[in-house]
Amino acid sequence: MSTPVSRPEPGPDRPSRPPGTLKVGTLAGADVLVSSSWFLVAGMIAVLVAPRVDEVTPGLGAWKYVAGLVFAVILYGSVLLHEASHAAVARHYGYPVSSITLHFLGGATAIEGEAKRPVEEFWIAVAGPLTSLAVGGVALALHPVSPDGLVLMAVEGLAGANLLVGILNLVPGLPLDGGRVLKSAIWGITSDVHRGSIVAGWVGRVMALGALLWPSFQSEVLGWPVGLVDYVVAFVVAMFLWSGASAAITSARIRSRLPRLVARDLARRTLAVPDDLPLAEAVRRAQEAQAGSIVTVTADGRPVGVVNGAALVATPEDRRPWVATSTVARTLSDGLALPVDIDGEELVRAITRTPAAEYLLVESDGSVYGVLTASDVDAAFRAGGR
Structure with missing residues (x-):
């Protein structure tokens, strides 16, 4: 194979x-x-x-x-x-x-x-x-x-x-080459690559069942002698075809949801505050502005960090007036600032390469648009499957 x-x-x-x-x-x-x-x-x-x-x-x-x-x-x-x-x-x-x-x-x-x-x-x-x-x-x-x-x-x-x-x-069933040929044909006709994968995957599952039953067909219909090796080989081939076809179907269903993941649509409104501002004041200003996230900036307005929600919740309220907002912010290292127009598979690859709870979304001119949270991406993905 x-x-x-x-x-x-x-x-x-x-x-x-x-x-x-x-x-x-x-x-x-x-x-x-x-x-x-x-x-x-x-x-x-x-x-x-x-x-x-x-x-x-x-x-x-x-x-x-x-x-x-x-x-x-x-x-x-x-x-x-x-x-x-x-x-x-x-x-x-x-x-x-x-x-x-x-x-x-x-x-x-x-x-x-x-x-x-x-x-x-x-x-x-x-x-x-x-x-x-x-x-x-x-x-x-x-x-x-x-x-x-x-x-x-x-x-x-x-x-x-x-x-x-x-x-x-x-043979036109995934994971065989013929399955990819069938996938390309359905893709070309329907303009839907995921539909092509799913159809070819189901044909692959049918082929797997056919491979599993082949020794019985040889024995009962064709009258050919069949031994233990024939059944073992048939089982191995059937499992190979079934697992490959099932993986293709699952992958296609997951990928079909990805175009619905648009960073701009999932962005939370953000508030920019000086990185040395007391945390209590930053939270007050964010609540007043109805912002769902906080970004710390330098004196010249350059963003340097994104407040981590979990770290914020873990900080007792009686300590917040005495700690700087930067203490609960994650520094904007490589991979934590994403273009606001990123979407689909590119968005998933970006957050997979640099796992984090929050990401800063910036416009093409470098200005801050908002903050994207991994939990919001996950919720949108799950909602797309229903």
Whole structure:
């Protein structure tokens, strides 16, 4: 299984690579990572292929397992080409690609950011299956001229595996590439990217149920022999599809609420006071002005802090005349002053990068517009879901 995975833009605190992975190189501008689960599947392939190796080249002994392992590496080399095509197209459209990871069920390409247009989503997604079909076609064309033995076996395996991967990845359900193709089509028709994700996610859930029932269909309808391994593989694939589809649906529903988050609309009216003004007087002036927040400023009117509501409440009233307002204000460090027109996903990313209870909202000319509280953003988000 393969899919390009869109991720938030990188930040300074993001780890260089996920835990449990080993970097083996760079391709198409991205780090190539191998997960620990890959070694398990490579060993399984080596064991499963060994009897076939013994048939085509008898007398290898234990070396047949080495040949099976080499076949696994060659097979995953074609998976790497599949993922590299996703990465190349994404980079063509200007999206950074941080890594390509080979894992138990295939591969994943980590693309930083979401596609901005349906056509970009389509070509990034479809590039992988087309590459697999092309590799399978080339291997099929080489079949008649390949020498007997291990070479012919490898060519047959590459042809069959890549044609199968190419076709299966075009199944129109998330998290498969075909799901992103379906998403791009619905997005293009309805101009609603979230609707495209939800529809493709539900199709992915149906595909998951189909994968789970496939061994029974093989046995009861087709009359093919089915063993324990078939049921285990079907279960693993079904769980992969179901979890990926469910995550896509949940993410789309959450993202559909984000456009309703507009900082200007959520801003609290604020009162600017000198940072050395007694806290009691600052509170009195704010109540008189019906302001929902207080900003401390220097003598020349430059904002330097935002009063923290929790710190204010925690200060006893009998102490407020004797402490400066600055003692309960958070200094305006980087990330605490936001443009008043920020909204949607950009707003969520900004407050996620710099967690705080309050943020100062400023106009394009630097003047103070108001204060945005994290609790108001959270309340607006929850209200958008009802």
